[in-house]
Amino acid sequence: MLATPPDFDVLIVGAGISGIGMAAHMEMTCPNRSYAVLDRREKLGGTWDLFRYPGIRSDSDMHTLGFGFEPWRDEESIAKGERILDYLNRIADERGIRRHIRLDHKVLSADFRHEEARWHVTVETGGQQHVMTANWLFLGSGYYDYDQPYDAGFQGTEDFAGEIVHPQFWPANFDYSDKNVVVIGSGATAVTIVPVMAEKAAKVTMLQRTPTWIRSVPAKDGIANFLRKVLPDEWAYRLTRWKNVFLTDLMFKRSRTHPEQVADSLKDRARKALGDKYDPVALEPPYNPWEQRMCFIPDGDLFEAMKAGKAEIVTDQIDRFVPEGIRLASGSVLPADIIVTATGLNIAVMGKIAISVDGEPVRFNERYYYKHCMFSNLPNFAAVFGYLNASWTLRVDIVAEYVCKVMNRMDELGAEIVTPILAENHGLEEDDIFDFSSGYLQRSKHLMPRNSPVMPWRMNQDYRKDRDDLKNLPIEDGILRFEAAHSSANLQAAE
Structure with a gap:
């Protein structure tokens, strides 16, 4: 030694x-x-x-x-x-x-x-x-x-009259009440931010280039909460953990072997949750489920905000930032007081x-x-x-x-x-x-x-x-x- x-x-x-x-x-x-x-x-x-x-x-x-x-x-x-x-x-x-x-x-x-x-x-x-x-x-x-989040290289950021915020550097006590907010992105961070900001903002728009597969899941695991009532915590936790490991693994492997079936199931769930607010352009990605990480929304909170008219999803590409918001490749302008760049890490x-x-x-x-x-x-x-x-x-x-x-x-x-x-x-x-x-x-x-x-x-x-x-x-x-x-x-x- x-x-x-x-x-x-x-x-x-x-x-x-x-x-x-x-x-x-x-x-x-x-x-x-x-x-x-x-x-x-x-x-x-x-x-x-x-x-x-x-x-x-x-x-x-x-x-x-x-x-x-x-x-x-x-x-x-x-x-x-x-x-x-x-x-x-x-x-x-x-x-x-x-x-x-x-x-x-x-x-x-x-x-x-x-x-x-x-x-x-x-x-x-x-x-x-x-x-x-x-x-x-x-x-x-x-x-x-x-230290350095991903910079998507948007043009015209210096022209925008409002505030630009990245989720990785969120300001303390940031007030977005009654503001028009555009959240750029479609991943886990974006689908988390949008429904919560929609509670106070005038309106929140999730601007995406490509849709993401989204699935609503219960915020509370009913089986886990029942098991804790009848079993010691360690036993209940172990059973719930292996249940969730098995189900997640099953869904992933099913997505790889039968992607059309999984995609159809996700579309049906979203249609049922959104009714006439369902937009295939916004919610049907051009790739199979689990070719990218899937987004889970607790108790369908994003869909609920969309149904209430407090949130929407726009699918387009960004031309540049302009003083009043974001000009899209299609030519229209999304008005914004605040832009959140949830564009990745x-x-x-x-x-x-x-x-x-x-x-x-x-x-x-x-x-x-x-x-x-x-x-x-x-x-x-x-x-x-x-x-x-x-x-x-x-x-x-x-x-x-x-x-x-x-x-x-x-x-x-x-x-x-x-x-x-x-x-x-x-x-x-x-x-x-x-x-x-x-x-x-x-x-x-x-x-x-x-x-x-x-x-x-x-x-x-x-x-x-x-x-x-x-x-x-x-x-x-x-x-x-x-x-x-x-x-x-x-x-x-x-x-």
Whole structure:
């Protein structure tokens, strides 16, 4: 073992769902390892602390967006942002995690040094930089750029006489009462904002270039609430979680095998909800369900706002902003006092942290995923990128559990370094890492790590299979190499 230990066994970057999840798993399964959770913000919560736009809520049910180890006990399954923050704060307090969290700590760079078997992590806090060391680095820093949202490049923004707001930087106490609002976009953020703003605004128009598949779901899960009355919370939560995992997976796979049937069902639901307000141009996308992420609206709130005449959907392209609003490609002008640009996010690979090994920069687009979370020839490192077709947290749970198992095996072997080894002449076929047509994903594919069609060199989109694989496949698979510092000796046990 090294004469001087690192500052921590593990540095976890990000105090949102991913970082809190990893910390909780360490408390449960690696209690003897030291760790710290670093976050650039002044409060924990990540996404749920950053976004403050009207109606901010989960875009999937909390029985799967919640952790497997901590039941979601609220009546509402589609939860408001503040309730999700309460949930994360309670976990941090009850599980002894908060004392490990260091806020206002922005990670700038991290260099792994083989001779020391540790990461040297440069952190900025209080305007000063210093270095922290750790044997392992776990990135739970999310997937999008906190500083720079996607700029769609609209012409004429300087001519617009009203206010332009991006959801990522929502002003405190922003008053939109009795204003005409145009929300540009058709994704989860737009369909969340529109019905809530419509409660106070004179009118809200959702301006979209292309429709999105939208499905109304109950805000409250009746089965979950019934089960909690007759079963212990843990049992009720587990049953509800697996029900929702199964139904979501079934719908996704059905969308891929029988897209016409799923599309017809979604159209029928929307027609029934909207009656004579149904507009196929606004609600029937030119692509199949789940080729992009589907939008869920709790209790049909968007449809209710449309029926009440407080909200509408316009499908057109933008020519330019003009003083009174937005001039469309069709020639008409949408009047607006406020324009909300819900046009998407920029993906930030590995939190924009400069990662290197022995001083050599790591280019992630040249590395392959290993078992959804590690990367080819990169030691003592893992990161979380959640599911596109299910709740983000489902991946967090299985990845955190797996990484803890790897670290425990290192202890058993007396290893200080573990690396997924991929030969230079590997001959792996490359697969599409994002089998989705969403703009923010397509824009970033050239930055992302590589994906093989088969495990283990893959980040998959099938939670039930992934869970079984990470739970049951052996840690020592002939690919992970365990070794000590100052030595290339392989410590992996004989198979």
